[in-house]
Amino acid sequence: MDTRNFTYMFYGFAAAWLIVVIYVVTLVLRERRLSQEMQRLRDMLSERRRT
Amino acid sequence: MREKLMYVLLAGSGALLVWNLSRMLLYLPDEAAQGAIYRIIFFHVPGAFTFSLAVFSALVSSVLYLITRRLPYDTFAASATEIGLAFGAVNLVTGMIWARIIWGIWWAWDPRLTSMLISWLMYAGYLMLRRAIDEPTQRARNAAVLNIFTFPGVIITYKAIDWWRTQHPGPVLSFRSGGGRMDPAMEATLYWNFLALLLLAAALLMVRMRQETTRRELDALRREAHAL
Numbered sequence: 452m453d454t455r456n457f458t459y460m461f462y463g464f465a466a467a468w469l470i471v472v473i474y475v476v477t478l479v480l481r482e483r484r485l486s487q488e489m490q491r492l493r494d495m496l497s498e499r500r501r502t
Numbered sequence: 503m504r505e506k507l508m509y510v511l512l513a514g515s516g517a518l519l520v521w522n523l524s525r526m527l528l529y530l531p532d533e534a535a536q537g538a539i540y541r542i543i544f545f546h547v548p549g550a551f552t553f554s555l556a557v558f559s560a561l562v563s564s565v566l567y568l569i570t571r572r573l574p575y576d577t578f579a580a581s582a583t584e585i586g587l588a589f590g591a592v593n594l595v596t597g598m599i600w601a602r603i604i605w606g607i608w609w610a611w612d613p614r615l616t617s618m619l620i621s622w623l624m625y626a627g628y629l630m631l632r633r634a635i636d637e638p639t640q641r642a643r644n645a646a647v648l649n650i651f652t653f654p655g656v657i658i659t660y661k662a663i664d665w666w667r668t669q670h671p672g673p674v675l676s677f678r679s680g681g682g683r684m685d686p687a688m689e690a691t692l693y694w695n696f697l698a699l700l701l702l703a704a705a706l707l708m709v710r711m712r713q714e715t716t717r718r719e720l721d722a723l724r725r726e727a728h729a730l
Contacts, residue, residue, distance in 0.1 A: 456537040456603055463542035463599040467549065467592045471702070474588040478709055485716045492723040499730045 508708045515701035522695045530688055542600040543688075547675070548696035549592035550618075552703050554656055556586030557625060561653045564646035573718065576642035579649055580632060581710035583625050585703050590622045605669065614662040614670035621655035628652060638721060 526541050533540035560582040567575035597615070598608045609615065628648050635641035663672050673679040675689060684692075 453537055456539045459599055459603045460538045460541050463539070463596045464545065466595045466599060467545040470588060470591050470595060474585075475706070478706065478713070481713055482709070485713055485720065488720055489716060489723070492720065492727060496723065496727055496730065499727070 504708060504712075508705045511701045511705035511708075515698050515705065518694060518698035518701065522691060522698055525691045525694075530691060533688075536604060539600060539603045542596050544692055544695045545699075546593055546596040546600060547692055548699045549589045549596065551696050552699045553586045553590035553593055554660065555700070556582045556589065556703060556707075557621075557649075557653060557656055560586065560649055564649040567642055567646045568650075571639070573638065573642060576646065577711055577714040577718070579646065580629070581707055581714055583628055583649065584710060585706050587622065587625050587629070588706075589699065589703060590618070590625070594618060594622060610669045612669040613666045614659065614668045617655060617659040617662050621652065621659055624652040624655060638718065 522544065526544050530541075532538050560579040563575045563579040563582065566572075567579065601610070602608050628645060631648055632641055632645050635644060662668060663670055674683040675692070676682075676684070676686075
């Protein structure tokens with residue numbers, strides 16, 4: 452019981468961290484996608500204004 | 503300035519988490535009845551507190567949006583709800599792992615667990631609703647109304663252990679039970695870990711709000727591109 456108890460405690464801690472890490476990775480990927488989209492739109496707009 | 507504050511919050515949270523982990527694993531003894539597994543409470547309860555605080559601030563922000571119609575309130579509500587959901591997931595998953603050892607099952611359809619799951623799903627629905635509406639003011643108005651109607655679920659979750667006889671343990675923290683149900687050193691560590699998660703949530707909130715503002719700028723640029 453004690454070993455299993457300790458193992459599951461580790462799973463609990465790991466799960467808590469994993470959820471936070473997955474969320475942070477999602478935020479980072481979204482940040483990257485948004486800045487790429489922003490750059491693409493700005494380039495497109497400046498090109499349209501020139502023509 | 504904002505960037506600096508975000509790094510300060512992250513550093514404070516990191517330092518506290520390291521300190522708290524050392525307390526949990528090296529200083530505090532196993533609990534007499536549960537053994538080592540009780541330590542899950544140090545993430546389970548602070549996860550629930552952070553979730554509740556985040557969605558409460560989203561509720562206030564939604565009400566303020568409906569009164570003032572200022573979009574920054576909507577930005578805050580959306581960001582706080584999303585971060586609350588992440589910490590709500592921490593609460594649900596760690597609770598299931600604890601239940602597997604203590605109850606012998608991963609899940610029970612008990613009022614506390616069920617109301618928490620329903621609240622979590624409704625806030626997930628709030629974020630899905632936001633994705634489904636393109637027009638910013640219509641999105642903000644509908645989302646604010648849904649956010650307000652979702653919050654009572656959080657109150658029901660909080661009070662479930664008082665209102666019903668649940669499989670979930672009753673109140674153990676001294677501010678609810680009147681004291682004597684949890685060792686003060688364990689309770690103090692739990693509050694310190696809540697502070698650590700709160701600082702982390704505040705840092706993530708700053709990042710998430712900046713993204714929401716960028717998304718709004720993108721919407722404006724898209725409209726301009728269509729007009730040209």
